[in-house]
Amino acid sequence: MDFSKDLICENVTATADGRLHFAGQDTVALAEQYGTPLYLMDEDRIRNRARVYRDTLRECFGDKGHALYASKACSFKRMYAIMAEEGLGVDVVSCGEMATAYKAGFPMERAYFHSNNKTDGDIEYALDCGVGCFVVDHPEELTAISTIAARRGIVQPVMLRITPGIDCHTYEAVATGKVDSKFGSAIVTGDAARITRQALDLSGVKLEGFHCHIGSQVFDASVYIATVDVMVDFLKEMQDAFGYTTEKLDIGGGFGVRYVAADPVIDIAASIREVAEYMKKKVAEVGISMPHVYMEPGRSIVADAGMTLYTVGAVKRIEGYKNYVSVDGGMSDNPRFALYGSEYTVLPAARMGAPRDMIADVVGRCCESGDIIQPDVPMPADMKRGDLVAVLTTGAYNYSMASNYNRIPRPPVVMLRDGESYLAVRRETLDDIVSLDE
Ligand SMILES: *Cc1c(COP(=O)(O)O)cnc(C)c1O
Numbered sequence: 001m002d003f004s005k006d007l008i009c010e011n012v013t014a015t016a017d018g019r020l021h022f023a024g025q026d027t028v029a030l031a032e033q034y035g036t037p038l039y040l041m042d043e044d045r046i047r048n049r050a051r052v053y054r055d056t057l058r059e060c061f062g063d064k065g066h067a068l069y070a071s072k073a074c075s076f077k078r079m080y081a082i083m084a085e086e087g088l089g090v091d092v093v094s095c096g097e098m099a100t101a102y103k104a105g106f107p108m109e110r111a112y113f114h115s116n117n118k119t120d121g122d123i124e125y126a127l128d129c130g131v132g133c134f135v136v137d138h139p140e141e142l143t144a145i146s147t148i149a150a151r152r153g154i155v156q157p158v159m160l161r162i163t164p165g166i167d168c169h170t171y172e173a174v175a176t177g178k179v180d181s182k183f184g185s186a187i188v189t190g191d192a193a194r195i196t197r198q199a200l201d202l203s204g205v206k207l208e209g210f211h212c213h214i215g216s217q218v219f220d221a222s223v224y225i226a227t228v229d230v231m232v233d234f235l236k237e238m239q240d241a242f243g244y245t246t247e248k249l250d251i252g253g254g255f256g257v258r259y260v261a262a263d264p265v266i267d268i269a270a271s272i273r274e275v276a277e278y279m280k281k282k283v284a285e286v287g288i289s290m291p292h293v294y295m296e297p298g299r300s301i302v303a304d305a306g307m308t309l310y311t312v313g314a315v316k317r318i319e320g321y322k323n324y325v326s327v328d329g330g331m332s333d334n335p336r337f338a339l340y341g342s343e344y345t346v347l348p349a350a351r352m353g354a355p356r357d358m359i360a361d362v363v364g365r366c367c368e369s370g371d372i373i374q375p376d377v378p379m380p381a382d383m384k385r386g387d388l389v390a391v392l393t394t395g396a397y398n399y400s401m402a403s404n405y406n407r408i409p410r411p412p413v414v415m416l417r418d419g420e421s422y423l424a425v426r427r428e429t430l431d432d433i434v435s436l437d438e
Contacts, residue, residue, distance in 0.1 A: 004261070006345060008258045008259075008263075011305070014353075015352075018350070018351050019352065020347055024416075024419060025421065030309065031349070031388055034423075036328055036329070037309065037328055038412060039394065039425075040306065040309065040416060042306075042395075042416050044417060046082060049268075050067065050301055054087055054088060057293065057295060060273060060293075064290060064293060065276075065292075066293065067294075068089040068296040069088050069297070069301055070296045071083075071092055071298070072093050074398075075097050075399075075400050077100055078104070080101040080104035081105065083106070089110035089111065089112060089132075089294075090110065090111050090112070094115060098113070098125065098126060098131065108130040108132065109131075109132040111129075112131075112133050112135055112250075113134045113135060114135045115137070116161075116184075118137075123144060132157065133157045133158065133208060135160075135161050135250075136158050138185060139194070142160075142195060142199060142205065143202070145204065146203065148204070150203055151204075155203070155205065155206050158205045158206065159207075160184075160195055160209075160211065161211045161213075162186075162212050162231065163212065164226075165186060165187060166178070166230065168215035168218050183213070193237070196238050196242065197241075200244060209246045209249055210235065210248075210249055211249075211250040212251060213252030213253060213296070214227050215254055216256075219264050224251055224252075228251060228275060228279045231249060232279065235286075235288055245288070246288070246291045247291055247292060248292045248294060251293065253295065253300075254297070255268055255271065255297055255299075255300040258304065258393065260345050303393050306398065307395075308329065308334060309349060310329050313365070313385055315383050315385070317358075322361065324362075325360045325362045325363070326365060327362060327373065329373075330364010330365050330366045330371045331370070331373075332364065332402060333410060334402075335401050336397060336401070338370045338371065339401075344373065345393065346362050347389070347390045348380055349389060351380055354380040358381040359376050359378060360377055360379050361376065365408070366406050399425070409428035409429060410428045411427060
């Protein structure tokens with residue numbers, strides 16, 4: 001049996017007797033121990049990816065190179081503790097993410113507060129938590145932050161989110177660097193220069209620099225090179241216009257991961273080096289001093305560190321039409337096909353060697369026809385109730401996007417490390433489900 005299309009990441013293997021292993025551990029045994037649906041996460045892989053960013057940015061920029069983890073990709077206390085240990089900063093986009101980081105003991109001076117709509121309550125809470133830097137989306141928000149900070153007698157460090165106007169050739173829904181994006185202030189419209197002037201004039205904030213994020217699932221360093229090109233020109237303009245020297249430039253997250261065998265494998269370290277080399281050249285060319293450089297990956301740190309296991313409840317064969325394999329989870333734990341049509345590699349975890357001679361849609365248990373994990377999956381024709389199904393590369397934007405639709409409890413997150421497993425997030429109970437109801 002040729003597993004080359006199945007084993008899309010080095011932490012995914014199969015034994016001779018056809019059992020899928022993840023992070024060196026038997027998925028069948030893990031499903032028995034913890035039940036399904038089940039999120040698994042490979043802690044060593046998470047740490048390894050975090051180190052690739054951290055170490056390569058340091059290698060390229062010395063103490064001016066910094067990696068942040070965009071925690072919206074997968075957020076729970078243990079994840080922030082791991083990032084703290086690995087020396088990364090984090091991006092947070094809500095009070096919920098801030099509270100989780102704070103309660104995990106994350107050093108909040110290394111937290112960057114994003115979001116395109118921070119309420120006054122959010123701003124107050126972030127200041128209470130001691131968030132190091134706010135990444136400001138628009139002028140009204142900037143005024144609000146300055147006012148609240150001034151009232152507290154502090155000066156809050158901020159960066160400004162700039163839209164460089166680059167289309168990263170990815171899905172519209174995740175392409176955010178274009179001029180008409182809901183995020184940030186565009187350079188071409190003059191909004192970016194205006195908000196810079198405003199930040200320099202306000203007394204409650206200290207402008208530390210600029211941020212941009214052009215999109216997600218990017219496989220090509222040239223997208224970042226184009227971004228650096230536009231952003232460094234912008235830094236030069238701000239220096240010429242306002243005498244402002246930028247301390248920090250964040251060029252965003254977004255490197256791609258492999259969901260299916262057809263997706264390319266990217267060498268993240270090599271791509272960062274390529275971008276860094278261009279950045280140094282460009283900075284020297286325009287004649288500004290080198291700022292601290294930040295990258296803020298989410299997906300590429302956690303995605304292929306994750307796998308979801310499900311148990312089949314029914315196989316429905318509609319003769320001459322279609323086959324369905326229904327599993328005990330669905331869009332409630334993985335809404336990404338429903339939202340974006342995202343591709344996934346789906347495997348019969350206990351029977352990897354069996355011929356896959358049935359094409360079926362693997363669907364969830366939610367009352368919604370769009371509740372599809374993945375259409376047209378090759379599966380063994382005799383697949384039946386009780387069989388185990390694995391979905392690969394579910395570490396990013398699965399747990400963090402999970403819902404209680406249909407009042408389905410969310411699965412637990414089990415971490416795998418050194419041949420051991422432990423709970424990072426326990427399974428929701430039916431009591432949890434009704435716990436907010438008066
Ligand atoms: C989502 C997001 C990221 C992370 O993107 P990935 O594709 O998960 O790497 C980084 N920065 C900002 C501002 C984001 O919104």
